[in-house]
Amino acid sequence: MELMGVVEEWMKSIIALNTRKHHQRGLKLFAEFLGRSAEEILEERRQTFGKSKYYETKVIEFFAWLQKT
Numbered sequence: 744m745e746l747m748g749v750v751e752e753w754m755k756s757i758i759a760l761n762t763r764k765h766h767q768r769g770l771k772l773f774a775e776f777l778g779r780s781a782e783e784i785l786e787e788r789r790q791t792f793g794k795s796k797y798y799e800t801k802v803i804e805f806f807a808w809l810q811k812t
Contacts (some may be wrong), residue, residue, distance in 0.1 A: 750781045776805050 751772065757763040774781050788798055 745755055748782065749785055762793055772809070773802075777801060 754763055754767060757766060767805060770781055777784060781788070784798075791797060
């Protein structure tokens with residue numbers, strides 16, 4: 744049995760196809776914006792949980808970036 748990646752597991756949990764596509768695209772853009780894979784982002788967040796507001800700040804910057812594109 745092959746282990747399912749975190750992203751694939753999350754995608755399978757979203758029942759509505761259009762919602763899944765929307766979230767998948769948003770995650771892809773966010774990963775592109777940060778220059779890291781989704782798995783790398785999650786691992787970094789796990790390591791800094793409770794110690795940093797880094798990703799909260801990055802989400803705000805990402806939102807501003809999306810508005811410019």
